[in-house]
Amino acid sequence: xxxxxxxxxxxxxxxxxxxxxxxxxxxxxxxxxxxxxxxxxxxxxxxxxxxxxxxxxxxxxxxxxxxxxxxxxxxxxxxxxxxxxxxxxxxxxxxxxxxxxxxxxxxxxxxxxxxxxxxxxxxxxxxxxxxxxxxxxxxxxxxxxxxxxxxxxxxxxxxxxxxxxxxxxxxxxxxxxxxxxxxxxxxxxxxxxxxxxxxxxxxxxxxxxxxxxxxxxxxxxxxxxxxxxxxxxxxxxxxxxxxxxxxxxxxxxxxxxxxxxxxxxxxxxxxxxxxxxxxxxxxxxxxxxxxxxxxxxxxxxxxxxxxxxxxxxxxxxxxxxxxxxxxxxxxxxxxxxxxxxxxxxxxxxxxxxxxxxxxxxxxxxxxxxxxxxxxxxxxxxxxxxxxxxxxxxxxxxxxxxxxxxxxxxxxxxxxxxxxxxxxxxxxxxxxxxxxxxxxxxxxxxxxxxxxxxxxxxxxxxxxxxxxxxxxxxxxxxxxxxxxxxxxxxxxxxx
Amino acid sequence: xxxxxxxxxxxxxxxxxxxxxxxxxxxxxxxxxxxxxxxxxxxxxxxxxxxxxxxxxxxxxxxxxxxxxxxxxxxxxxxxxxxxxxxxxxxxxxxxxxxxxxxxxxxxxxxxxxxxxxxxxxxxxxxxxxxxxxxxxxxxxxxxxxxxxxxxxxxxxxxxxxxxxxxxxxxxxxxxxxxxxxxxxxxxxxxxxxxxxxxxxxxxxxxxxxxxxxxxxxxxxxxxxxxxxxxxxxxxxxxxxxxxxxxxxxxxxxxxxxxxxxxxxxxxxxxxxxxxxxxxxxxxxxxxxxxxxxxxxxxxxxxxxxxxxxxxxxxxxxxxxxxxxxxxxxxxxxxxx
Numbered sequence: 074x075x076x077x078x079x080x081x082x083x084x085x086x087x088x089x090x091x092x093x094x095x096x097x098x099x100x101x102x103x104x105x106x107x108x109x110x111x112x113x114x115x116x117x118x119x120x121x122x123x124x125x126x127x128x129x130x131x132x133x134x135x136x137x138x139x140x141x142x143x144x145x146x147x148x149x150x151x152x153x154x155x156x157x158x159x160x161x162x163x164x165x166x167x168x169x170x171x172x173x174x175x176x177x178x179x180x181x182x183x184x185x186x187x188x189x190x191x192x193x194x195x196x197x198x199x200x201x202x203x204x205x206x207x208x209x210x211x212x213x214x215x216x217x218x219x220x221x222x223x224x225x226x227x228x229x230x231x232x233x234x235x236x237x238x239x240x241x242x243x244x245x246x247x248x249x250x251x252x253x254x255x256x257x258x259x260x261x262x263x264x265x266x267x268x269x270x271x272x273x274x275x276x277x278x279x280x281x282x283x284x285x286x287x288x289x290x291x292x293x294x295x296x297x298x299x300x301x302x303x304x305x306x307x308x309x310x311x312x313x314x315x316x317x318x319x320x321x322x323x324x325x326x327x328x329x330x331x332x333x334x335x336x337x338x339x340x341x342x343x344x345x346x347x348x349x350x351x352x353x354x355x356x357x358x359x360x361x362x363x364x365x366x367x368x369x370x371x372x373x374x375x376x377x378x379x380x381x382x383x384x385x386x387x388x389x390x391x392x393x394x395x396x397x398x399x400x401x402x403x404x405x406x407x408x409x410x411x412x413x414x415x416x417x418x419x420x421x422x423x424x425x426x427x428x429x430x431x432x433x434x435x436x437x438x439x440x441x442x443x444x445x446x447x448x449x450x451x452x453x454x455x456x457x458x459x460x461x462x463x464x465x466x467x468x469x470x471x472x473x474x475x476x477x478x479x480x481x482x483x484x485x486x487x488x489x490x491x492x493x494x495x496x497x498x499x500x501x502x503x504x505x506x507x508x509x510x511x512x513x514x515x516x517x518x519x520x521x522x523x524x525x526x527x528x529x530x531x532x533x534x535x536x537x538x539x540x541x542x543x544x545x546x547x548x549x550x551x552x553x554x555x556x557x558x559x560x561x562x563x564x565x566x567x
Numbered sequence: 568x569x570x571x572x573x574x575x576x577x578x579x580x581x582x583x584x585x586x587x588x589x590x591x592x593x594x595x596x597x598x599x600x601x602x603x604x605x606x607x608x609x610x611x612x613x614x615x616x617x618x619x620x621x622x623x624x625x626x627x628x629x630x631x632x633x634x635x636x637x638x639x640x641x642x643x644x645x646x647x648x649x650x651x652x653x654x655x656x657x658x659x660x661x662x663x664x665x666x667x668x669x670x671x672x673x674x675x676x677x678x679x680x681x682x683x684x685x686x687x688x689x690x691x692x693x694x695x696x697x698x699x700x701x702x703x704x705x706x707x708x709x710x711x712x713x714x715x716x717x718x719x720x721x722x723x724x725x726x727x728x729x730x731x732x733x734x735x736x737x738x739x740x741x742x743x744x745x746x747x748x749x750x751x752x753x754x755x756x757x758x759x760x761x762x763x764x765x766x767x768x769x770x771x772x773x774x775x776x777x778x779x780x781x782x783x784x785x786x787x788x789x790x791x792x793x794x795x796x797x798x799x800x801x802x803x804x805x806x807x808x809x810x811x812x813x814x815x816x817x818x819x820x821x822x823x824x825x826x827x828x829x830x831x832x833x834x835x836x837x838x839x840x841x842x843x844x845x846x847x848x849x850x851x852x853x854x855x856x857x858x859x860x861x862x863x864x865x866x867x868x869x870x871x872x873x874x875x876x877x878x879x880x881x882x883x884x885x886x887x888x889x890x891x892x893x894x895x896x897x898x899x900x901x902x903x904x
Contacts, residue, residue: 199887199892200892200895200896249593250861253702283890283894284890285897286890286893286894286896286897287889287890287893289893289896289897289900290889290892290893290896290897291893322859322860322861322862323813324813325860326857326858326859326860327811327812327813327857329858329860330626331626331628331858332623332626332627332628332629332856333628335628335630335631339630339695340695343700368871369867369871372862372863373862373863373867374860374861374862374863375860375861375862375863376858376859376860376861377593377858377859377861378593378594378704379858381863382860401874401875402870402871402874402875404890405870405871405873405874405888405890406863406865406867406870408888408889408890409865409870409888409889410863412889423865423869424889427889427892449743452742452743455742456738456739456742459738460735516743517686517687517688517689518688519683519688519689519690520688521688522679522682522683522686522688
């Protein structure tokens, strides 16, 4: 083979290798991997939120005085009618069933007991899920008992859900006091004193005796972790309020400095609530604005989404040991405030029906978690569409798929009319928390971050030094090799 | 007549001066970034440390301040005052003196880390103290200083962030409801271009200089040998020095405080995404943290009765209390596990 032919062949091979291997390889190595998310499915679920959910809560009716063989059917008709009259975005219903004392437990299941009385009325028991409906003979004669029962159940026993689900917009659940629901909440209990003198408190036995039962009681909803701490020479700058007799909330907000207690970062849990028991320094003296008595030496203040301040009127004496007699009412007061901070109660209301409210709260939280999960997935889809340069790793697709499967499992659990006991709601809440965590994990995947915008000059600056010389050498070599043939022919013709 | 006009004047004064705290947010965060490094950029460190001191003074806790700083001037061998950073030639205030918690220092101050911080996309081992754990109730103050140009800001002479990148990061934050409002402040050359691409709602922005305009330093310290603060930041701080936690001054007051004579460049304000009049927004809504403190109005005696009478012979029903219920339940469980 002549040299010129060899040159041509080599340059041709180079060009072919460059075009057929180099360019695809470059494209492959620099292409951003974008896993195909189930966009249509997520969009459909987002647009028809809760359309496949139908929460069914079983309620058992019993009558101790009269035997009403078909009362549960009659109540069911009335309940359905009431719920239909205010159909909201979420489908929920009660399944009214006859009471069977071999299978139904009034503490675990919703039971309605019909009691003959002089007047009509109802009461919901504090320590169980039982609703007692009082009726008289006139209501029996006029066949009003089923309606009374239905009304009591829908508008009172299940009031929270009735308000939340059975309206076109849903009840406004904006509670600026409560933290956002989280299955794990850390409680930070601190004793603060403005002085540096020795102080001790019997917090551990008091918590063990009084607070641990509450932690266990609320365990189906929230898992608490607790730490305690004594902070000296810090009275949250209460001294600036010395002499004030009735400071406004405005004055309090501006005077009290919580920055040193806002230690959210030091705990593993995302949500942290605080209880700070504060004693002013001896130098600051008594705080006149604290509404205190001898048996109640402190006043309690709520800080939205932060916790509770218990401000004491008088400074501590030297070497004080704070005992159970002081701490017990503190814990009693804090436990009621804790319910408000968790969103179980609002305003100054107390938890009048703990069992019923907690279960309703569970169901509402499950649905909220479902809603937030789909919102998160929809946000993820929108972002991936908005930013075509953003990578979508395989793990994100796996998490999204797992989340959608888990959602279906939860919906199946909620929709099953044969279930609906406490264990069902516990399991559904647990799964919905998992679902939310999975969606968040997909959304916040660490590889889905990059500079989305690169100026053209930037790209040229990166690629030109690398590819420029190679391309120029090959192209000019190739052209030169073939032009040489033409030149040789010209020479021969001459 | 005089008394009438006096009352009218007072009413106008009250109306114009009283701006209530914004109740829509419950927590405040600050992201303070110095994108420069090296000794000759001393003023940029001083800018950001001054802002850090201000937001801390006004109540934002360290756990809610993210400070990104190359941190190479305090202990620089050229520093005649080792361990100290000053923002004024009188050297009255050592910005580095007390308890400075730098979250990202040295070569950690990168474009990638800044975008990760805003979008909260980290590996699982990222400590909470270095994350922006905001929510839909958070007001965020973002302050950037360094060397910039048209639509970009240099990070440590090694890379640059564009206005598009920040705009897109805000969009991702908005999509995930990670803020209530953002106040974006930038002190660089051509700073106003950096907020020109924003498109997410509830973002208010202010910049020190417009396109093709430099942002100038205020003055130098002869002994330190370099400029110690930039003009825009200097006058911002001068304004902030009059602010306490209970101040009723508004962001409009801050904007009105800037003038070409002071800053030597045209300060720009972008309000179209904000949807609020800055004259109705307190400075402390972003620069401070004022948490509501609400007296608990419940009947305290109920707790006392519940605490001390539950074991007595009196009827418990009057003293139903969640703790007593939990204790009863706990005893039952222990008796009959």
